[in-house]
Amino acid sequence: MKERQYPAAPRDVYLFATCLVDLFVPEAGLDAVRLLEREGLVVHFPHEQSCCGQPAYSSGNPEQARDVARAQLDLFSKPWPVIVPSGSCAGMMRHHWPKLFADEPAMAEKARELGERVYELSEFLLRVLHIELPSTTDAPAEHVVLHTSCAARREMGTRVHGVELVDALPGVTRIEHERESECCGFGGTFSLKHPDISGAMVRDKVASACATGCERIVSADCGCLLNIGHAARHQDAPIEVEHLASFLWRRTQDPTARNEGKGGKA
Incomplete structure (x- = not known):
């Protein structure tokens, strides 16, 4: 895996919550927002977002996956990092969205640019925000x-x-x-x-x-x-x-x- 170059900590970020967080584990999305806001970031959540297209893609249906990805691309138009509380969904967006548009150069470039801004949550906390966790806690072991x-x-x-x-x-x-x-x-x-x-x-x-x-x-x-x-x-x-x-x-x-x-x- 190519070593990634990390930017300075931003002021604004997008959250791509994933469909499973949205439908089944909303508390995980809310806690991701809380973690980011605690670090001083403004979190933006485009309400039109849906799925990353991974279910269709992994089932051998690239056309349907392309339609899903196409519907998301313009939702994250600002040059802000896109934080995803799922490594598999982040991987789909970062590595596979550009491939979906191999026959559409303009869309492929848009997908590639967006993919460069996609970070899985824990990666972003550590490598971009350099989060400092407390050294002591009252919580039980x-x-x-x-x-x-x-x-x-x-x-x-x-x-x-x-x-x-x-x-x-x-x-x-x-x-x-x-x-x-x-x-x-x-x-x-x-x-x-x-x-x-x-x-x-x-x-x-x-x-x-x-x-x-x-x-x-x-x-x-x-x-x-x-x-x-x-x-x-x-x-x-x-x-x-x-x-x-x-x-x-x-x-x-x-x-x-x-x-x-x-x-x-x-």
Whole structure:
């Protein structure tokens, strides 16, 4: 993976929340906004945004993915970073949107320019904002495992960012387990087309995490979290799941601060 050059911290950023955050885990999006606003940024949220097009693209339907991407390109017209609380969606926007428009040079250039401004949340917090986490906390100690989606690992290199952030949190012990690098079995439409294989993969993932004695699985990808969390509940496994944005916010705030976030700006 080509080493990325990082800009100075900006004043304004866009948030691309992803469809899964919007529909299933809105608190993760709100906590991402809170983290960014706490660092002094103005967060802009274009309300017309929808999906990154990854489900269609990974299912072999580039035409539909192109239509979805085309509808998003003009929503982020200012030269501001686009922050995405999902490594897989960020990878789709940064690396695959330009490919979708290979036969349309003007659109391909627009997609490439936008892709250069796309950052996964934890990457942006660390490499652009150089976030400083507190050295002490009143929060109770927690043992967690970190899950990084396959696409986030390959395309955005985000595991290193998640590890660095979690390891910097006081009172948090991150435990590695033998199936940490394996896919959780979600894979977007893979879990629908091959439910037996997907189910076996996520059962192995949950069992391996539980074997560490941890209380929580933390991830920056909602698809994986929904899959793992559902499997854990189905198995009555003694483990919780939480998006990295919410985990970071919760571990670095007073309990009364959760409702003080201002929300994004249109």
